[in-house]
């Protein structure tokens with residue numbers, strides 16, 4: 001399953017180019033810029049079975065602005081179904097775009 005996801009993400013990355021999102025974690029500079037299409041696919045694969053609505057769960061993320069919410073998610077998600085830094089970056093961008 002994990003291998004399928006990686007392959008799907010790679011194909012999406014090639015197919016979609018990179019619609020960069022302003023959010024940068026400030027670390028892991030070797031990562032690709034956040035990509036909304038990869039984020040949508042990642043969310044569907046890793047989160048949607050429990051959180052059907054990305055918009056709804058994103059509204060519950062604490063923080064006054066997107067930067068604060070992104071930081072909160074960057075702390076929370078490694079232990080919550082998004083251990084991979086690239087997948088996490090893409091999912092965070094997708095969530096904040098909802």
Ligand code: HEC
Nearest residue numbers: 043046047048049050051057058060061077080081082091
């Ligand atoms: C197996 C079910 C499951 C999966 C998969 C899952 N979550 Fe969750 N999530 C939960 C549950 C249950 C809670 C509430 C309890 C807790 O905070 O852990 C939660 C809490 C959260 C919260 C905090 C909301 C709040 O009210 O504090 C966020 C944000 C979140 N999840 C995002 C995600 C994202 C993004 C993914 C995918 C990377 C994901 N979740 C995958 C079950 C899941």
